[in-house]
Amino acid sequence: MAGRITPAEGRYGGKDAAERRDERRRRFREAGLELFGTGTGYRGTRLGDLCKAAGLSSRQFYEEYRTLEDLLADLHLHVNDVAARAVAEALPRITHLPMAEMLPLAVHAYVKGACADLRHARIAYVEVVGVSPRMDRQRLERRSVWVELINRLAADAVTRGEIPPGNYRITAAAIIGAINGLMHDWVVGWVDATLDEVADELAQMVLGRYRMAG
Known part of the structure; x- marks a missing residue:
């Protein structure tokens, strides 16, 4: 991906865009901490593994990170x-x-x-x-x-x-x-x-x- 995808604005599920972004980042960080910090490690982790562990999509990942x-x-x-x-x-x-x-x-x-x-x-x-x-x-x-x-x-x-x-x-x-x-x-x-x-x-x-x- 050339860069991050711009996330949607406005309220959804009772949360505004900033709150949703904080929640996504928290879940990706928790998943990354678990996958990179145990088991296969960073080099053995694929994007699909991370998204599955976070319970989020690849599109949501690219809204927060490039790689x-x-x-x-x-x-x-x-x-x-x-x-x-x-x-x-x-x-x-x-x-x-x-x-x-x-x-x-x-x-x-x-x-x-x-x-x-x-x-x-x-x-x-x-x-x-x-x-x-x-x-x-x-x-x-x-x-x-x-x-x-x-x-x-x-x-x-x-x-x-x-x-x-x-x-x-x-x-x-x-x-x-x-x-x-x-x-x-x-x-x-x-x-x-x-x-x-x-x-x-x-x-x-x-x-x-x-x-x-x-």
Whole structure:
């Protein structure tokens, strides 16, 4: 399809166009989360499978998205937002703590936010990898947000005198790369551990990076 089909306007079934669109998007997202996040995954899902799972038509799909990749991109942003909210909710309670206490709590908040729903974890760490240059750019853009957050926490620790001044952006990039690598391996079953064990290991790794830097 060259582009999305323009949806009908006006009220239908007691809902206006905006409400119907929100409902369609919700159903397509739920179907995509289930199909991409379990079973056959994104690459094994056909449009017909998705529409059947959503209980909607292909025409209704094209009113919301151009391709299945558009839906994958939408879900990738969604699962990142869920993880970001988990961290944002935790930070006000922990940023007053010393870095050695604060970082493990932040890591646990992130891991639980990203992976408590295993479908989210699979989309974030497995299904989006190698799909297209566009998805690679989106992944890198989202990773850069996490790098900036970690770098800001390090800058705060420098201000408090907990760690010496340094180029902690490199450290933050290394941490995010390691987290993504380990979470990928955990999702696909190459790492036999509970989610708490994974979070504990990542927390120790993060602390180690800053101790070595210091």
